[in-house]
Amino acid sequence: MNRIACLVAAVGCWGACNSPNTVDEGPDASIETSWPDGALPPDASAPILFPVPDWAEGDPASFGFDEATLSEAANYAETIGSSCMAVIQDGRLIFERYWNGATPTSVHKTWSIAKSFTSTLVGIAIDRGELVSTSQRVSDYVSDWQGTDKEDITIRHLLSMTSGLEFEMVADNLFAAFVDDQTQTAIDLSREEAPGTTWHYSNRAVQVLHRVLQAATGVDPEQYAIEHLWRPIGMNLQGEPDQRTHWDRDDSGDATMYMSVFSSCRDLARLGYLYLHKGRWQDSQVISTDFVNAATSPSQALNPVYGYLWWVNGAEPAEGSTQQMFDGTMMNFAPSDLFSAQGLGQTFIDVVPSTNTVYVHIRPAPHDPFVKFITNPEGTMDELFRDGMRIEHKQLMRILLDASRQ
Numbered sequence: 001m002n003r004i005a006c007l008v009a010a011v012g013c014w015g016a017c018n019s020p021n022t023v024d025e026g027p028d029a030s031i032e033t034s035w036p037d038g039a040l041p042p043d044a045s046a047p048i049l050f051p052v053p054d055w056a057e058g059d060p061a062s063f064g065f066d067e068a069t070l071s072e073a074a075n076y077a078e079t080i081g082s083s084c085m086a087v088i089q090d091g092r093l094i095f096e097r098y099w100n101g102a103t104p105t106s107v108h109k110t111w112s113i114a115k116s117f118t119s120t121l122v123g124i125a126i127d128r129g130e131l132v133s134t135s136q137r138v139s140d141y142v143s144d145w146q147g148t149d150k151e152d153i154t155i156r157h158l159l160s161m162t163s164g165l166e167f168e169m170v171a172d173n174l175f176a177a178f179v180d181d182q183t184q185t186a187i188d189l190s191r192e193e194a195p196g197t198t199w200h201y202s203n204r205a206v207q208v209l210h211r212v213l214q215a216a217t218g219v220d221p222e223q224y225a226i227e228h229l230w231r232p233i234g235m236n237l238q239g240e241p242d243q244r245t246h247w248d249r250d251d252s253g254d255a256t257m258y259m260s261v262f263s264s265c266r267d268l269a270r271l272g273y274l275y276l277h278k279g280r281w282q283d284s285q286v287i288s289t290d291f292v293n294a295a296t297s298p299s300q301a302l303n304p305v306y307g308y309l310w311w312v313n314g315a316e317p318a319e320g321s322t323q324q325m326f327d328g329t330m331m332n333f334a335p336s337d338l339f340s341a342q343g344l345g346q347t348f349i350d351v352v353p354s355t356n357t358v359y360v361h362i363r364p365a366p367h368d369p370f371v372k373f374i375t376n377p378e379g380t381m382d383e384l385f386r387d388g389m390r391i392e393h394k395q396l397m398r399i400l401l402d403a404s405r406q
Contacts (some may be wrong), residue, residue: 016168031148048091048277048280049090049091050273050281051093051270051273055088055091055093056092057093058089058094060095060403063089063094065089065094065095067403069399069402070400072403076395077361077363081099081100082361082362083108083265084102084108084361085097085265085361085396086269086361087358087359088272088359089356089373089404091273096265100364102362104242104266104297105263106264107131107245107246107264107267109260109365110260110347110362112203112341112342112343112344113268113341113343113349114248114256115257115258115269116341117225117229117261118209118221119295120274121225121229122155122209123291123292124224124229125216125217125224126288126291127288127291128228129307130216130217131155131183131212134154136155137153137155138155138158140151141211141212141238142211142212142215150191153195155209156308157195158208158209159295159299159309160299160308161200161303161306162196162199163191163202163208164195165186165190165191165192165204165205167192167204167205170381172202172203172204174328178206179250180250180252182250182254183207183210183254185204186204186205186206186208186271186369187208196300199303199389200318200364201323203258203259203402207256207257209221209310210254210257222246222390229286229287230245232284233281233286235263235267235272235284239294245264246262247261248261248262259343265360266360268280268362272350272351275295276297276351276353278292278293279292285362288303293361295307295308296308296310296339297312305319305330309340311342312339312340313330313331313381314336314337320388322384322387322389333397338351342390346391346392346396347363347365348360348361348393357404359400361396383399
């Protein structure tokens with residue numbers, strides 16, 4: 001009980017001392033973009049190569065990459081404790097490295113990369129007519145919100161992090177994962193701001209999408225992912241449960257929509273490659289091009305580096321996941337059309353349509369951050385802030401991009 005009291009006190013202090021930036025842009029604010037359509041190989045007449053059943057391999061030098069610089073990137077990744085790294089160019093696996101006992105088929109906890117999988121499931125449900133649109137009210141599927149001040153929150157608000165639901169940095173990032181029924185806890189959050197008027201990187205708000213997807217589709221979101229996303233793009237669903245792609249769950253049995261699809265570097269690359277090709281996989285349109293474009297473009301003007309649970313480059317001002325501002329765009333040194341799925345520990349899928357490239361990196365995150373917070377709150381928050389600014393992510397991408405510019 002004393003530990004919980006300490007946490008509550010810390011949460012209260014955090015909320016009082018760290019006020020968010022707020023701008024009244026309305027519930028469906030957006031900004032104009034003119035990013036390249038991209039996603040075609042240099043020779044537009046060449047057939048697109050898909051990893052069926054696995055990625056074809058290629059020589060880095062033949063694709064214009066400097067192997068010495070790629071090795072430099074691998075050396076850096078190893079020094080920060082990474083598990084794996086992979087580079088896909090024009091549909092070929094041209095570079096990969098593994099550490100700490102990992103193999104091409106090892107699955108790893110990928111933390112907030114799950115958000116980008118969740119976004120994809122929402123898009124697929126819209127395509128299939130099980131959801132109407134991103135403008136649909138969440139209360140259509142969450143009866144608890146009907147007749148309340150949360151009734152006007154839309155699916156778009158949840159996807160763009162602008163729901164206005166109660167947000168406290170410590171509680172959301174450290175305490176939320178230890179709640180038995182995370183979906184109901186998220187649904188029970190109070191509304192603090194009008195929808196569309198504030199941007200907060202809120203894990204708990206994303207969890208509400210579990211109830212939405214299950215109510216709309218009639219099946220568990222992970223089962224929906226297996227049938228309509230993971231199996232169609234060839235993600236590993238074989239072997240023992242802990243050895244194949246799967247979703248983490250809370251103690252109530254719900255998939256945690258905001259964190260931790262367990263997957264491999266090669267399989268995460270499949271999600272990036274699906275988005276690189278605007279939702280197309282071989283002869284099938286797994287998810288509509290319209291949704292892919294919307295998900296990987298600025299979703300609102302409050303923080304224009306955020307799409308629908310994807311991060312996007314090339315716009316500013318840019319706010320990180322811990323309310324700190326980037327200097328310019330998310331990655332000033334990178335192509336403006338880069339978009340990214342990102343997770344704790346500097347895990348990422350970075351997609352660059354203009355060069356037809358997908359970069360993947362997995363690195364373990366600090367174990368049990370809640371316990372660490374109890375024993376060392378200042379140090380734990382420093383780690384969280386550093387992670388939110390993507391320090392190691394950006395350094396690794398600098399080297400990888402340098403390798404492609406030789």
